[in-house]
Amino acid sequence: MPAHSPRRGSVWVWLIAILALIGLAAVLLRSDRREIVMPPYHALAIYDVEILHRGGKPAVLATGADGKPVPIACSTCHSTATPPAHPDTPGVIFHQGLAVRHGGLTCTSCHDAGSAYDGLRLADSRPIAYSESMRLCSQCHGPQARDYAAGAHGGMMGFWDLSKGGRQRHACTTCHDPHSPAYPHVRPAPRPNDRFLIDEHSHE
Amino acid sequence: MADPAPTGHIRAYLGFLHTAFRLATEGGIAYFAWMTVLTAIALVGANAWAHQVAQGMAITGMSDHVSWGLYIANFTFLVGLAAAAVMMVIPAYIYHDHEMHDATIIGELLAIAAIIMCLLFVTADLGRPERFWHLIPFLGRFNFPLSLLTWDVIVLNGYLLLNLHICGYLLYMRYRGQIPDSRWFKPFVYLSIIWAFSIHTVTAFLYCGLGGRPFWNSAVLGPRFLASAFVAGPAFIIIALQVVRRFGYPLGQRPIDLLVRIIRITCLINLFLFGCEVFTILYTGSSHLAALQYLLFGLHGKHALVPWIWSAIAMNIIAAIVFLQPGSSRRPWLLNIACVLTFVGIWIEKGMGLIIPGFVPSTLHEIVEYFPSAAEWKITAGIWAFGLLVYTVALKIAIPVLTGKVRCPQCAPPLSEPPTAPAIHGPT
Amino acid sequence: MSEHPCECGNDDSSGCSGTTRRNLLKAAGATLGAGAFAAAIAPLTTWAKDISLDQFLQQHYREMDEDDLAFVLDRLERETKAKHGVDVDITAPKPIPGVQFGYALNLSICIGCRRCAEACHEENNHDRASHNSYIRVLEMDQGSFDMAKGNATYDHPVPQPGKFYMPVQCQHCENAPCVKVCPVEATWHEDDGIVVVDYDWCIGCRYCEAACPYHARRFNWQEPQIPPEDINPVQSYLSNRIRPQGVMEKCTFCLHKTRNGELPACLEACPTGARVFGNLLDPESEIRWVLANKRIYVLKEELGTRPRFFYFFDK
Numbered sequence: 001m002p003a004h005s006p007r008r009g010s011v012w013v014w015l016i017a018i019l020a021l022i023g024l025a026a027v028l029l030r031s032d033r034r035e036i037v038m039p040p041y042h043a044l045a046i047y048d049v050e051i052l053h054r055g056g057k058p059a060v061l062a063t064g065a066d067g068k069p070v071p072i073a074c075s076t077c078h079s080t081a082t083p084p085a086h087p088d089t090p091g092v093i094f095h096q097g098l099a100v101r102h103g104g105l106t107c108t109s110c111h112d113a114g115s116a117y118d119g120l121r122l123a124d125s126r127p128i129a130y131s132e133s134m135r136l137c138s139q140c141h142g143p144q145a146r147d148y149a150a151g152a153h154g155g156m157m158g159f160w161d162l163s164k165g166g167r168q169r170h171a172c173t174t175c176h177d178p179h180s181p182a183y184p185h186v187r188p189a190p191r192p193n194d195r196f197l198i199d200e201h202s203h204e
Numbered sequence: 205m206a207d208p209a210p211t212g213h214i215r216a217y218l219g220f221l222h223t224a225f226r227l228a229t230e231g232g233i234a235y236f237a238w239m240t241v242l243t244a245i246a247l248v249g250a251n252a253w254a255h256q257v258a259q260g261m262a263i264t265g266m267s268d269h270v271s272w273g274l275y276i277a278n279f280t281f282l283v284g285l286a287a288a289a290v291m292m293v294i295p296a297y298i299y300h301d302h303e304m305h306d307a308t309i310i311g312e313l314l315a316i317a318a319i320i321m322c323l324l325f326v327t328a329d330l331g332r333p334e335r336f337w338h339l340i341p342f343l344g345r346f347n348f349p350l351s352l353l354t355w356d357v358i359v360l361n362g363y364l365l366l367n368l369h370i371c372g373y374l375l376y377m378r379y380r381g382q383i384p385d386s387r388w389f390k391p392f393v394y395l396s397i398i399w400a401f402s403i404h405t406v407t408a409f410l411y412c413g414l415g416g417r418p419f420w421n422s423a424v425l426g427p428r429f430l431a432s433a434f435v436a437g438p439a440f441i442i443i444a445l446q447v448v449r450r451f452g453y454p455l456g457q458r459p460i461d462l463l464v465r466i467i468r469i470t471c472l473i474n475l476f477l478f479g480c481e482v483f484t485i486l487y488t489g490s491s492h493l494a495a496l497q498y499l500l501f502g503l504h505g506k507h508a509l510v511p512w513i514w515s516a517i518a519m520n521i522i523a524a525i526v527f528l529q530p531g532s533s534r535r536p537w538l539l540n541i542a543c544v545l546t547f548v549g550i551w552i553e554k555g556m557g558l559i560i561p562g563f564v565p566s567t568l569h570e571i572v573e574y575f576p577s578a579a580e581w582k583i584t585a586g587i588w589a590f591g592l593l594v595y596t597v598a599l600k601i602a603i604p605v606l607t608g609k610v611r612c613p614q615c616a617p618p619l620s621e622p623p624t625a626p627a628i629h630g631p632t
Numbered sequence: 633m634s635e636h637p638c639e640c641g642n643d644d645s646s647g648c649s650g651t652t653r654r655n656l657l658k659a660a661g662a663t664l665g666a667g668a669f670a671a672a673i674a675p676l677t678t679w680a681k682d683i684s685l686d687q688f689l690q691q692h693y694r695e696m697d698e699d700d701l702a703f704v705l706d707r708l709e710r711e712t713k714a715k716h717g718v719d720v721d722i723t724a725p726k727p728i729p730g731v732q733f734g735y736a737l738n739l740s741i742c743i744g745c746r747r748c749a750e751a752c753h754e755e756n757n758h759d760r761a762s763h764n765s766y767i768r769v770l771e772m773d774q775g776s777f778d779m780a781k782g783n784a785t786y787d788h789p790v791p792q793p794g795k796f797y798m799p800v801q802c803q804h805c806e807n808a809p810c811v812k813v814c815p816v817e818a819t820w821h822e823d824d825g826i827v828v829v830d831y832d833w834c835i836g837c838r839y840c841e842a843a844c845p846y847h848a849r850r851f852n853w854q855e856p857q858i859p860p861e862d863i864n865p866v867q868s869y870l871s872n873r874i875r876p877q878g879v880m881e882k883c884t885f886c887l888h889k890t891r892n893g894e895l896p897a898c899l900e901a902c903p904t905g906a907r908v909f910g911n912l913l914d915p916e917s918e919i920r921w922v923l924a925n926k927r928i929y930v931l932k933e934e935l936g937t938r939p940r941f942f943y944f945f946d947k
Contacts, residue, residue, distance in 0.1 A: 331836020
């Protein structure tokens with residue numbers, strides 16, 4: 001009877017549709033994980049990591065006769081004059097602009113009298129060279145020193161892969177003024193200027 | 205069932221195409237005026253699109269925060285319109301409602317026009333439309349089955365081909381004065397029932413599979429899409445049926461009655477599902493609330509969508525009340541107002557009211573609003589005009605062919621009497 | 633609608649008077665329409681002139697062999713020279729075997745200076761007017777990870793008390809939603825973990841931009857405008873060459889640098905050293921040290937994207 005064949009046909013269509021849906025589900029629900037199988041690449045440290053220290057001797061900047069800043073080594077004055085115990089002592093007018101905001105530290109906490117103030121001293125009085133100032137900072141700021149050594153503080157420029165090139169890093173004093181080490185406020189780079197982004201602090 | 209002395213199909217089909225062309229290019233003043241207006245709008249849209257391709261999508265109102273807008277909103281709405289043809293196919297073919305048969309082809313022709321509009325909207329939204337060939341399997345790289353967009357490409361084009369074949373075959377057989385062979389269209393009709401559900405479900409899955417957009421990442425999005433499609437679609441078809449009846453297509457009241465009965469159910473489901481969404485988001489009060497708050501009440505002083513969504517809700521509720529009145533299908537004025545109200549209401553709620561809040565606030569919780577630019581409105585109007593053009597031409601061809609006024613002259617002699625309406629689609 | 637008396641059932645319209653004038657009008661209308669259409673889409677001709685046949689037919693990056701790629705790179709260099717007047721060098725570095733890149737960001741010492749965003753803007757040849765950058769820095773309230781309380785458009789000295797700063801960029805997710813949804817596979821996961829975009833394959837549908845939970849992807853709404861003197865000539869096919877209009881782009885971990893062993897531009901610009909980058913597979917790398925010794929968070933972990941960008945605090 002002609003009336004039956006459309007019904008049989010429609011059963012097939014429904015069956016195919018259901019199978020297609022099951023297939024679809026199987027495909028969409030399959031896991032997306034990728035297997036990462038490769039021997040790890042280990043970068044041999046052929047090139048150096050250079051730390052950009054401030055060189056020379058500890059010095060104060062004074063204005064020279066030609067108007068340009070002139071560094072004057074500490075020992076110039078202090079080989080003969082004894083510095084006061086605390087930098088806030090009235091009369092310490094030569095170190096103008098020197099703000100000391102470093103906890104309870106005084107000048108001689110870090111500057112070594114024994115080397116006529118051209119060197120630094122560790123907490124136990126052992127003298128160290130001016131170029132080793134980072135050891136000084138590390139004594140109290142251990143966590144930051146540890147992070148720095150692991151590459152997680154202070155930044156770097158150059159190569160992550162030291163087998164292909166070197167790296168330059170800051171010293172502590174590059175960013176932190178040792179007399180007033182709190183990181184300064186800065187003006188940020190310009191804000192995004194997206195299409196139709198209205199500059200309103202419209203949150204909260 | 206075999207016709208005596210069959211004329212060659214090639215000759216007859218060419219004659220059919222020629223007749224179709226003639227029917228499409230002949231008519232009264234009103235017809236030409238209508239077509240001219242639509243063509244003019246379509247040309248304005250085409251020009252705006254050409255500028256968009258040349259100058260970049262910077263001439264739209266979209267941004268990196270709201271990266272989909274009017275085009276995708278209309279695309280989403282129109283996929284639903286196309287799917288709604290199935291609401292007529294089911295009673296006609298599954299439940300053997302003979303009177304619905306005559307009306308079904310009106311819906312299927314609408315599906316063709318709607319899918320063409322969908323494809324045009326997607327093309328208008330592409331940043332590099334000339335690279336469309338990258339989507340062709342084996343020629344380009346088709347990320348099937350992972351990308352839902354590839355599913356959409358398959359199902360939309362498949363649905364277009366299905367409906368083109370069904371309508372084309374039926375019209376051609378009618379033109380030849382022959383009874384259509386079930387084997388050539390019945391399986392496709394049954395397939396189109398499932399396919400119609402799939403086109404809109406796949407479109408819903410495009411959105412609800414994105415975890416980064418919590419406003420869309422809801423299981424109820426698929427059902428919502430289907431429910432709203434099955435309100436807006438039949439609403440448009442009710443008006444279309446009255447229009448074709450005015451132009452000489454013999455249709456009873458039953459198809460319209462049935463469509464109103466369908467809308468009575470689906471409009472309630474649509475409102476209910478929207479209510480479910482609103483409750484779930486409002487009651488939980490998590491950060492996912494932000495998008496719905498932006499839509500309904502405004503967020504941090506940004507409230508562009510608020511009047512739109514409340515108008516849409518009001519329109520849908522008023523239309524629902526009207527549809528639910530007993531006898532509403534017998535009062536054409538009231539019925540048509542309700543149809544227009546709900547069509548516009550769903551266009552707002554499912555178009556801008558669904559796409560934009562998915563992007564506001566952004567994934568980093570920034571609020572950037574979206575206002576369609578003039579170019580976007582022009583392109584949208586142009587594509588709608590083109591779609592109406594296609595639909596008008598389709599009806600202009602179909603009605604004379606289906607009512608038997610136009611017949612293939614070289615074919616076997618026509619049936620002894622002009623066929624009455626129930627025989628248009630042949631015996632079941 | 634009444635039929636015109638001459639619309640008989642015949643195809644033969646001879647003998648019907650009045651149709652000749654009608655046909656003339658119709659022909660005139662059709663010609664006018666065709667002319668109007670040509671005028672309407674005229675802007676396409678200037679646009680089409682900019683696209684060479686080679687560019688139109690170019691294959692996907694992964695399907696090009698060495699010779700094809702060399703040819704394409706050469707063509708791109710010539711096109712850049714013609715358009716911007718700058719000699720550039722576009723390479724296509726391959727992933728280093730045994731490398732999986734990872735990136736970590738220290739939320740305790742980021743001060744929100746946006747130098748990383750600025751460096752990204754300059755390194756990657758972004759459009760100048762929009763000040764585009766792949767990095768977006770959010771000023772967040774201390775004690776909350778709620779980005780709704782964050783602010784990306786702050787313009788005051790940093791760091792402010794009571795705030796912390798969180799730069800967000802592409803997380804190069806293991807389970808990237810953008811890779812899943814791209815219909816033409818224009819974006820994919822490379823062997824070293826970087827998610828890249830083939831700018832000459834992307835069709836500009838922006839589905840990936842909708843899918844990304846981190847606002848990491850950018851679209852070229854128009855041709856990028858860069859003064860020639862600002863162009864970074866060290867470029868690569870998959871990263872910072874000047875992108876065409878209408879395609880997606882995003883952070884590439886500066887693969888033109890990192891695949892040659894260098895640090896990415898954002899890391900080099902960071903003055904405090906909040907950024908840490910390296911090979912996740914090398915147990916002695918800095919990134920592995922951070923993952924082993926710090927409290928690590930990822931953004932939107934509940935979405936299952938499995939990012940390879942980690943956030944941590946010092947304390």
